Amino acid sequence: xxxxxxxxxTGLMALTxxxxxAFLGSFVFVVFALSPAVSHGQSAQGTVSIALSSDGRFLxxxxxxxxxxxxxxxxxxxxxxxxxxxxxAPPKLLSxxxxxxxxxxxxxxxxxxxxxxxxxxxxxxxxxxxNAIELKxxxxxxxxxxxxxxxxxxxxxMRGITTYDKDGMLLPIWRIETRELVTIARADTPDFxxxxxxxxxxxxxxxxxxxxxFDFETGTGGLIGTLxxxxxxxxxxxxxxxxHERRPLFATATHDCIVxxxxxxxxxxxxxxxxxxxxxxxxxxxxxxxxxKPWLAFTDHPKYWQWxxxxxxxxxxxxxxxxxxxxxxxxxxxxxxxxTPDDRFIVASGCRAGxxxxxxxxxxxxxxxxxxAYPGSSPQLHPNSELMVTIGHDGKIWIxxxxxxxxxxxxxxxxx
Amino acid sequence: MIISRIGRQRSLLFLALIFAxxxxxxxxxSQATDxxxxxxxxxxxxxxxxxxxxxxxxxxxxxxxxxxxxxxxQNLLSPPxxxxxxxxxxxxxxxxxxxxxxxxGLYSEVRVFSVIDGxxxxxxxxxxxxxxxxxxxxxxxxxxxxxxxxIQFLNFQNDDERVLEIWELNSGEQIKIVPAGKYRDSSxxxxxxxxxxxxxxxxxxxxxxxxxxxxxxxxxxxLGRLSDEQATxxxxxxxxxxLFAHATWGxxxxxxxxxTWSPLNxxxxxxxxxxxxxxSFAFSHTGSRLVSSCQNxxxxxxxxxxxxxxxxxxxxxxxxxxxxxDDTYLIGNPVNYGKNKLGIAVWNTRQxxxxxxYPGAAPTVHPHENLMLAIGPGGDIWIWHIxxxxxxxxxxxxxxxxxxxxx
Numbered sequence: 001x002x003x004x005x006x007x008x009x010t011g012l013m014a015l016t017x018x019x020x021x022a023f024l025g026s027f028v029f030v031v032f033a034l035s036p037a038v039s040h041g042q043s044a045q046g047t048v049s050i051a052l053s054s055d056g057r058f059l060x061x062x063x064x065x066x067x068x069x070x071x072x073x074x075x076x077x078x079x080x081x082x083x084x085x086x087x088x089a090p091p092k093l094l095s096x097x098x099x100x101x102x103x104x105x106x107x108x109x110x111x112x113x114x115x116x117x118x119x120x121x122x123x124x125x126x127x128x129x130x131n132a133i134e135l136k137x138x139x140x141x142x143x144x145x146x147x148x149x150x151x152x153x154x155x156x157x158m159r160g161i162t163t164y165d166k167d168g169m170l171l172p173i174w175r176i177e178t179r180e181l182v183t184i185a186r187a188d189t190p191d192f193x194x195x196x197x198x199x200x201x202x203x204x205x206x207x208x209x210x211x212x213x214f215d216f217e218t219g220t221g222g223l224i225g226t227l228x229x230x231x232x233x234x235x236x237x238x239x240x241x242x243x244h245e246r247r248p249l250f251a252t253a254t255h256d257c258i259v260x261x262x263x264x265x266x267x268x269x270x271x272x273x274x275x276x277x278x279x280x281x282x283x284x285x286x287x288x289x290x291x292x293k294p295w296l297a298f299t300d301h302p303k304y305w306q307w308x309x310x311x312x313x314x315x316x317x318x319x320x321x322x323x324x325x326x327x328x329x330x331x332x333x334x335x336x337x338x339x340t341p342d343d344r345f346i347v348a349s350g351c352r353a354g355x356x357x358x359x360x361x362x363x364x365x366x367x368x369x370x371x372x373a374y375p376g377s378s379p380q381l382h383p384n385s386e387l388m389v390t391i392g393h394d395g396k397i398w399i400x401x402x403x404x405x406x407x408x409x410x411x412x413x414x415x416x
Numbered sequence: 417m418i419i420s421r422i423g424r425q426r427s428l429l430f431l432a433l434i435f436a437x438x439x440x441x442x443x444x445x446s447q448a449t450d451x452x453x454x455x456x457x458x459x460x461x462x463x464x465x466x467x468x469x470x471x472x473x474x475x476x477x478x479x480x481x482x483x484x485x486x487x488x489x490q491n492l493l494s495p496p497x498x499x500x501x502x503x504x505x506x507x508x509x510x511x512x513x514x515x516x517x518x519x520x521g522l523y524s525e526v527r528v529f530s531v532i533d534g535x536x537x538x539x540x541x542x543x544x545x546x547x548x549x550x551x552x553x554x555x556x557x558x559x560x561x562x563x564x565x566x567i568q569f570l571n572f573q574n575d576d577e578r579v580l581e582i583w584e585l586n587s588g589e590q591i592k593i594v595p596a597g598k599y600r601d602s603s604x605x606x607x608x609x610x611x612x613x614x615x616x617x618x619x620x621x622x623x624x625x626x627x628x629x630x631x632x633x634x635x636x637x638x639l640g641r642l643s644d645e646q647a648t649x650x651x652x653x654x655x656x657x658x659l660f661a662h663a664t665w666g667x668x669x670x671x672x673x674x675x676t677w678s679p680l681n682x683x684x685x686x687x688x689x690x691x692x693x694x695x696s697f698a699f700s701h702t703g704s705r706l707v708s709s710c711q712n713x714x715x716x717x718x719x720x721x722x723x724x725x726x727x728x729x730x731x732x733x734x735x736x737x738x739x740x741x742d743d744t745y746l747i748g749n750p751v752n753y754g755k756n757k758l759g760i761a762v763w764n765t766r767q768x769x770x771x772x773x774y775p776g777a778a779p780t781v782h783p784h785e786n787l788m789l790a791i792g793p794g795g796d797i798w799i800w801h802i803x804x805x806x807x808x809x810x811x812x813x814x815x816x817x818x819x820x821x822x823x
Contacts, residue, residue, distance in 0.1 A: 084493065087492045087493075087808075087809055088489060088492070088785065088787060088799065088808060088809060090801055090804055090806070090808065382493075387493060396810070399493065401495050404495055406495060406812070406814065406815055407812045408492065408493060408494065408495045408496075408811075408812075409492050409493070409809055409810065409811060409812075410796075410809070410810035410811075410812060411809060411810075412806075412807040412808075412809075412810065414806055414807075
């Protein structure tokens with residue numbers, strides 16, 4: 001049941017629940033599904049994390065020093081902001097950061113950059129680097145267990161998800177410019193690991209297998225749909241689910257690797273794809289819609305602790321859900337597949353065969369899905385669909401031209 | 417990336433550091449055998465374009481090939497533009513004053529391209545028959561006219577005769593051939609003033625004549641003569657051509673007022689003869705400083721020719737000496753006696769020539785910003801912010817790190 005409570009401008013929640021964040025921390029932030037305003041990634045090497053604004057104007061980069069043993073070194077790193085239109089200008093230093101699991105997210109209009117790390121939530125203005133919001137985690141308070149963040153479509157609000165309440169999840173929502181806590185919605189979920197997803201227009205919430213309409217300003221809503229049996233998160237819950245940006249569609253997958261498309265107007269299954277063989281061992285890792293074509297791309301999910309080895313038998317599938325036909329299928333070591341904005345390329349991050357080095361796989365849908373591999377990780381897709389920004393094996397930031405397959409510029413990782 | 421920032425007197429430490437640097441990083445020439453790398457580049461006067469010569473080392477069949485690419489620093493997200501395949505030995509690259517044209521060439525060929533659309537506007541080759549292409553200098557020191565409408569170069573037709581060829585770029589036509597005298601040494605050159613009104617016959621008969629020049633009339637009256645009787649080892653005009661510096665084999669340096677060709681000052685700047693390998697010169701952009709580095713001397717000399725003051729930077733000799741646009745920094749490539757480059761040195765002229773050392777070679781200062789371009793150890797173009805002492809950007813050599821391997 002979704003219980004919406006409005007607590008305007010109070011910030012007072014008398015909750016006395018067990019601290020869960022430390023336990024959850026080991027399962028978070030390996031991969032992220034793409035939201036309209038966020039393109040985000042992290043380096044397996046731990047030296048840099050990057051995010052590109054949806055207009056391609058700004059690039060945020062987190063630089064951390066790494067010890068010779070390749071463990072994260074707990075001393076100051078730096079969060080920097082590049083202006084992609086003026087790469088010869090030194091990047092702005094926003095703040096010292098040292099948490100390699102920092103989540104970065106730009107607002108849809110590119111005016112804000114949010115960073116969530118173990119210290120708390122920090123929102124910066126991209127125009128001058130000033131702080132719009134600074135929310136430190138408080139032990140035993142709900143702020144301590146904020147897990148993930150996103151911006152509203154109009155960039156005026158930010159929401160987090162916390163696991164503070166043992167019976168459910170909390171969704172605090174702030175109005176950014178006034179720093180006001182507008183609402184703390186609560187979603188009752190039977191499973192501690194359940195994700196909560198907001199539709200791109202912030203009008204619907206998916207919590208566990210239930211869907212609610214949602215008006216965050218008035219705090220009203222009600223149940224509008226339920227996912228089919230089996231279409232709920234299981235162990236590890238990163239099986240990949242996604243709302244279409246423009247159409248009333250929601251893609252998800254069951255434990256048995258059946259990909260389902262829901263019509264979000266009625267929350268009924270309109271299409272489904274049954275994974276043809278039994279090698280979908282850990283579920284579907286990611287799904288992505290193409291923007292113009294009726295295609296859905298999805299890849300298998302890796303084990304967390306054997307990332308490269310477990311992707312040996314993974315597969316990329318491109319499905320035309322309108323005609324219910326297979327468009328393309330390939331064995332791959334990659335997961336987390338995404339279309340470029342023009343739908344020309346499919347980009348997935350993963351590993352190089354055999355040696356475990358991070359690799360980005362790119363298929364050109366306009367050239368018979370011709371394949372090209374790039375060294376590195378954390379691909380960020382530019383809105384012009386020509387450029388891809390990645391973290392190289394050397395810890396630098398590489399900007400690639402996808403049509404040519406060549407780098408156009410490399411940004412060094414500037415330390416604190 | 418910055419190895420050291422030390423006082424100007426700590427020369428031994430500096431040398432140790434840069435030797436360590438070259439042992440670890442190497443120069444632009446130390447490449448994987450099949451990787452393209454940038455061997456030479458030029459920066460436009462407005463700081464917007466970089467023309468780069470990219471070569472691939474390994475394949476013998478490609479041994480003579482290189483390619484010229486054009487980077488737009490105001491549009492860094494676009495890939496560099498391919499201009500032309502050129503001979504690997506192409507040594508000369510220069511932008512016209514208005515930055516609309518790029519001239520490239522080697523001793524036997526001059527080519528001019530439009531920067532705007534990449535069209536080749538001019539290609540002139542001169543060969544001695546039956547003589548290998550690189551054994552004799554034929555076309556020397558191309559330069560653009562101040563209005564960027566013409567290009568001129570010296571052509572050695574045979575051992576004694578030489579002519580100055582002037583070409584109009586819009587039409588691609590040769591408009592003038594000016595006899596430029598007879599000289600026994602084919603390496604002699606005619607150094608043009610920036611305004612193309614005067615030519616200095618460097619390495620010529622002594623005392624060296626300065627002659628008037630015009631596109632219409634060619635080489636004209638003698639305007640003056642340089643006073644020193646010794647062979648020239650280096651010369652340069654300042655930015656606006658109002659001054660001329662002339663260094664001789666014996667280590668003396670003179671500065672002339674080019675309006676009258678009267679010497680303003682002269683000094684025995686170097687204690688030992690500079691020898692045939694010459695000096696590296698640079699005028700400061702403001703003030704009255706001239707920096708000079710001569711082989712056989714382990715120091716760089718900064719001469720204030722108006723105030724007769726001398727400063728020494730105690731270090732090995734250096735080439736590619738140049739001042740930053742506001743003269744705050746002096747930049748150069750220190751070299752050892754074998755002329756091997758030893759990284760890049762940046763001296764802060766306002767902080768007692770405090771030195772910072774950078775990896776790479778062939779530094780060029782951006783005209784407007786405190787940026788320095790150089791060829792990095794990997795053969796890419798590295799752009800440094802010298803005030804912040806940090807590496808700002810790397811422009812990969814074209815087609816050097818394309819995703820060639822596949823899963």
